[in-house]
Amino acid sequence: MSQHLLSWLIWLPILGAVATVVMGSTSPQRARWIALSTALLTFGLSVFLLLNYASDQPALQFDENAPWIVALNLRYHLAADGISLALIALTTFTTVLVLVGAWASVSDRVHQYLASFLLLESFMLGVFCARDALLFYMFFEAMLVPMFIIIGIWGGPRRVYATLKFFLYTFFGSIFMLVGLIYMAVETGNLDLTYLANYPFTEREQFWLFLAFLIAFAVKVPMFPVHTWLPDAHVEAPTGGSVILAAIMLKVGGYGFLRFSLPITPDAAHELAWLVIALSLIAVVYIGLVALVQDDMKKLIAYSSISHMGFVTLGMFVAVLLVRESMISATGSVDGARLALQGSMVQMISHGFVSAALFSCVGVMYERVHSRMIKDYGGLANTMPWFAALMVFLSMANSGLPGTSGFVGEFMVILASFQSHPLIAASAGLTLIIGAAYTLWLVKRVIFGAVVNPPIAKLQDVNARELLVLGGFALASLVVGLWPAPLVSLMDGSVNEVLQQLSRVKI
């Protein structure tokens, strides 16, 4: 078993999904237990991986490499480094809490619903482990299917429009990536990511490959201006779907930049960094202002997600600039770039916790009042004090209050951006004001005030199960916020590796 830990990690949820569908079709309760046990087991396995990851060794570990499609020289190559492991742990942790949260919220075709989440988990884990570009691509695309089903079957009234938009949008992006992969396969004859990172693509090749990757990953993140699928998808998705979408699926886009754009096309990344940085800053400011005027809580949080993910892409490409600057100036060092990239990664993990928790909060409210509209709420603090306390805490995390995880990434990215150019830092720093404005205005209207209508007056506070979900995310955010050092040192070696690859001039 110890040789195939990552395979186990990926296949375990698939086995669990099969078991859930087969054995749980007659008894929803049995389906729930099977699914939850699987998720817990997978989470346990990811913790085991974390504990056994040697951060002082070369970054990639738990290597598995077998021939897969020999004719095309494709290999079933899995390995994980600190960055993958952080995202793997986020995935397995979130899936457990999603399944706990879904315990009573879905009553229709429970076994299929839960199995979809396990399949989704498996594919996401696959993305984070794959070291072969085509394998990555397959997991990357496969993820869409369970999510498509989750929104399409258990979603809200406009689910058909939302699912089609979601599917076509992301599929549209991926097509470009597929073209890029085919080109690379023909050109190099090998799609191993490490091999591609070392392959000397010309300036022209890099330029086009970079654009192909950019479109694919920008849709996924999502970045302005290809973000409009996300609010619709979130609004129609059931709570669990929204949570996974926000917490993990968006991270796949950021992860893609890290595995494809930066190492394979470092020179193009440098050349086009201004573009990505500009789009990221637009995301922070433009999308933040759009979030301010939303009437639908899920849309508001969806726009907030886009704005926060802007920090992820910003940090990465500021790192690109700083690495390259350090190479031309005599005194330069890559330390600023390390800070930027770490900030970007921490922001991904943090956004996983916080956005997941906020969507869960909306789920808790929706189950009681059956509305996502802000105007239908007001004064929840009167009837749901514990919920109010958690929601206020999580909102503070969303506004980047120090002591919560939301602060750590933003702080690092702003500090590093200032080294690149003070105006980049200043634009990004506007999130301090805008982010607090849309989040706390939401809190003011929903949580505070007098009870606005009779349904609110009759609400029950969160039950133990909901408390576990919200409290779990809140605690995770608090721990990372108070002591990010373990997370940072887990990823440190891998971040350095990426910076090494970035500093390799190929042209």
Place this chain on the structure above:
Amino acid sequence: MQAILLTIVLAPLAGSIIAGLFGRQVGRSGAHWAAIAGVSISLLLSLLVFKQMVFDGAAPFNENIYTWFEIGPYSAHIGFLVDRLSVMMMVVVSFVSLMVHIYTIGYMHDDPGYQRFFSYIALFTFSMLMLVMSNNFLQLFFGWEAVGLVSYLLIGFWFKRPTAIFASLKAFLVNRVGDFGFLLGIACVFLYFGTLDYATVFAGREQIIGQHIEIFAGQPWAVATVIGVLLFIGAMAKSAQVPLHVWLPDSMEGPTPISALIHAATMVTAGIFMVARMSPLYELSEPALAFVVVIGATTALFTGLIGLVQYDIKRVVAYSTLSQLGYMTVALGASAYSAAVFHLMTHAFFKALLFLTAGSVIIAMHHEQDMRYMGGLKKYLPITYWTALIGTLALTGTPFFSGFYSKDAIIEAVAIAAEHGGSAFSYAYWCVLIGVFVTALYSFRLLYLTFHGQERFVVQASAGHVQADAHAEPIPGVLARAPHESPLVVTIPLLLLAIPSLMIAWWSVGPMLFGDFFGASIVVDESHNVLGELAGEFHGALPAALHGFTQAPFLLAFAGFALATYLYLIHPPAAAMVRRWLAPAVRILERKYGFDEFNQAVFARGSLWLGRGFWKVGDIGLLDGAMVNGSANLIDRAAGVLRTIQSGHLYHYAFAMILGLIALLGAFLIPGLWQQ
């Protein structure tokens, strides 16, 4: 030492957790005992550390507790720097906090959120202590935002009131504007020093002399100035300096104990403390100091003027706080950091006292805050009256009272700075001088309207029935029962705060202002060492006070006192007449110079307008309408012909895709399948 310091910060935190998370289990008295015990431990240990530092001559403590992150050569820590500056702050914070904790038992007696309140104020004490004890910029920012959070929670404590939750949101957002500058300032420090550690930054401060940064192309700005101004923007929000002062008057929506603790004595002085702490950096930039002094002087005079026209007893004290914070800021700008911190300390005592006496009046008046319905309360509330009088005399800078020494030092310091040149300092000098008159006028106006003159309320037993009806607004000026002196838990803190308001300066003025009390904590460049020049004229507290009687500030204060006495005590109709004469000016003051309207119209509505525009035109119109759905419609029409040959059940396809993917993925498990 480390264990003691950790206990000092963690004891209130523990109290907060007990009162907050286990409020139901421990009950009301459990909650207040937990919080009070925590803060008492902090106070006692702070006093112990104070003794060690000040009397036993212990060296400053500077150690990291744990590493927050470490990335290459960059690292960020949580750690303590305790020198005489921070230990003085620790004593002030924990002492005022303890007084407020005790007072709260009486003030919040009937409030259903009793435990929550204690949890918040204990959490505040923790955050504020973390802020003043920090040894690095990161933890400073932590504390900075944490006190902001607690302030937000406490202003909105009565969350059913629309005005309270509006004020709390406003306070948080205005503070975020300051934090925006503050964070960029920290980033700039980090860029030039590569560290967030105070000691390292201060030790290497000379390396930024002569360095320039080009934020806008072709505009080289001195790094020291950029750092100074950016950090000060943070202080402007936290310490409520014009134009970021707008949140503080509204924060009076919170319960009175926190107005005393957070919005007068401690949190709002965090900005002053920060600049004093950063004195090694500010000393490098004359333009930054000039900026500080102009902002401070403007605040000192113009917010004081607003206090003249307010009728809400708490708002008068709030505007007075703004004005006094302006005085402290002026002292900072004049490089008289010690005077700023000294005024911070005396102000913490007498302003907390004034707020708490206002609270005592409010309890007696059954939560009436409008001074037009008060008057003649002296005979009902003797302890409150006498302590309020002490607070007022201290605030107006009457010789022998603590406020005299601190305020006088500031005025003298600015005078010397103005002599050295610089129109900014001359402007500041006139502002603070006129401010003395204004301070006396509004202070005695408050005292007379509240405690002296005719009773402008009636006691009517039946009023209680009216008020018991939930829908009826209480009738202004009608009380169910006669006002009565507050219980001991309220009056004892008043007495304990009155003592330092009266005499703390007698012993401390010499060492803190003109001696070597702060040692290396505060750095002043020789060329603007204004306090050093003043030291020659200082021959002890008693001669200074006697000398004070002959000086311009005292005469101005006396003029203010005399005018207030005439207008509000001897001949009240004159006050109404003056108000009519000066109607246009009064109107400007009542509208608070229009800051609120401006912010509401430009910033609040402007961002909503922008957001709605971006959303409707950008997202919905352009991106979705033209691009996404537009192309979808095009394809839709083209595909209409082909569609007939598909079965149309999406989930069939989806399921088939999953099976296919799993099979493809699993194919490697069967060796050799693909190898022929």
